[in-house]
Amino acid sequence: MLRKEHQEENLQIKHEYLLYSAIFLNTLIVVVNTSMFNVALPSIADDFNLSPGASSLIVSSYSTVFAISAVLYSKLSNSFQLKNLLTFGMLCLAVGSLLGMFSNAFYLLVLARVIQAAGASSISALGIIITTRYIPFYRRGAAMARVAAAVTLGFGLGPLLGGVITEYTGWENLFAISILAILTIPVYQYLLPREASYGNKMDVLGLLWLVGGIVSLLLLLATKNGLFIPGILCLWLFWKHIEKAETPFIQPDTLKNRTIAYLFGIVFITFFINFAIMFVTPLLLVEIFHITNVAKLGLILFPAAILSSLASNLIGRAVDRFGAMKVILAGISCLFLATFSFSAFGYQSIVIVLIAFIIGSSGFVCITTGVPNIISEHLPPDQANTAIGTLQLCQYIGGAFGVTVSGMVLDQFVLSKALNPFWHHSGNEFSQTYLVLCFIAVVAGVLYYTLNKKQRSKNIPFHEVKKGL
Structure with a gap:
């Protein structure tokens, strides 16, 4: 742990603004980098002659390394200078981007994404630590709002930039955007103070x-x-x-807490479904609606991405007004409705695809907004911090498995007739894949029901917090 005097230290206003401008830029770059590759996957798969299962490694490898590295950076923050960890992260992001721009083999492309993830995760983990360590409590909400704005903008711009860049310059140039991250290294080196630290055992x-x-x-x-x-x-x-x-990498007591374990399960499934939808939907638009122009593909997904991102403010207010558990239930319902709609009617029109995409993304935001509120209310502050770190691990590991499993289903479950009786079109492997996701959404519903019943039987209702993390 850092010494108390360093925990209480805070940055001057002008320095804080410059620092958070750098954090905003890095967060924007990381989110755009994460989301824009989804629309480029059909082009990448075509260039390397990849099956959906093989192309899923581009996303799942990134998500896995991102998840584990984020937890690792959090733990290393007590043993190393934050400025040096961020410098290392931005350098990794730039090196991975340079390698990706010149990748002429699939294994080099995957390696580039892995190196990118090892760097990109630093801003996700350390940005939160900077806020809690150096920003006074009464101004932390404003600081986090700047980061949230970057996330919202990034998820909106990602599909659009990914489509335009891929169509007119080639998918290799998607990596060029992330090289800009190294411009922020001098800001971190100059503004972040030198910290006293203890060499905690890793x-x-x-x-x-x-x-x-x-x-x-x-x-x-x-x-x-x-x-x-x-x-x-x-x-x-x-x-x-x-x-x-x-000093375990993950505290086993956190995983043994049934309430927290159920919440982790719901979040794992949520990211599983959301990443799978983002992976499969561009492939569906190419195969079913024959959209070969990647820029058009990005333009189609852009409204859905930006609308669901903007909905985060309304969902945050809903948590305050109706409670996190009700918002989580609404989110699970949205995931079920979206995946069933894809499975049954996704072949009929692009409008249906867009509506289902918006519903699914809104459900994703509902759950990822509500769960941290419950964790922070259910656990003491020290345990809550550990649980939130483990939650981030569950999120991206869930996303990695979602992409991998959906790619496997697309490869293996091509039947003569769709299992969903409402699907009347070729390309039934897409219907089967979304149907699998629909059943997984039901599993999330069962976890929610069990969790809610468990709390009611103990007569320990969740006290809804007024502000999210």
Whole structure:
């Protein structure tokens, strides 16, 4: 932990504005970088002659490394200078981007995305730490609002920029945008103070077991190669290890808390479905509606992305007024409605695809807004911070599995007739994929019902907080 005097230190107003301008720019670049590749996947798959399962590795590898690195940066922040961690992260992002621009082989492209993720996750994790460590409590809301604005803008611009750049200059140039991140390094080096720190012990073995297990399972699903099956045992070894480790990579008590475990499950499924929708929908527009112009593809998804992002303010107010649990239920309902609509009617018109995309994205925002509120209310502050870090891990690991599994279903479940009786078109593999997501949304509903029933039986209602994290 940092010394108390450093925790209470705060930046001057002019410095704070410049610092958050840099954080805003980096957050915008990271979110755009995450979202714009989805519309380019059909072009990338065509250039490298990839199946949907293989192309899913572009997204799942990024999400997996992003998730684990974000937790790692949070833990390293007590042992290393924030300015140096951010500098390392921005350099990784730039190096990965340069490699991606000149990737002439699929494995180089995946490697570039992995290096990008290792750098991009730094701003996600450390931006929150900077706010809580150096910004006075009464101004933290405004500081976080600037970051939220960058996220909203990034998710809106991502599909549009991805489509235009891919269509007119080639997907390789999508990487060029992220190189701009290195421009902020002097700002961090100059403004962030030198911190006193303690050399906290890092659970390297736990990290290795976790990475080995997750990567093995993802590669097994993506390649169907049985050689990766033994690697899954790493997950069991990880669990055994953190139960005995002095400073475990993830606190086992957090995972043993049933209420928190149910919430983690709901969030895992939410990111699973949302990332799968973002991966499959551009492929559906290409295959079913024959949209070969990638710029047009980005323009189609742009309104849906920006509208769902703008809805975050209304959803935040709904949490304050109606309570987080009701908003989460609405979100799960939206995910079910969106995936069923895709599975049943996604072939009929682009308008239906857009409406379903907006509904699904709104459901995603509902759940990701409501869950942190419940965690912060249910746990003491010290445990809540640990749980939020683990929550971020669940989010992007869920996204990685969502993309991988949906790619596998697209490859393997091409039947003579769609399982959904409302689908009357070729390309029934898309209907099957969305139907799988629909059933997974039902699982989220079961988790919600069990969680709600558990709390009612104990007569311990969730006290709804007035402000989100």
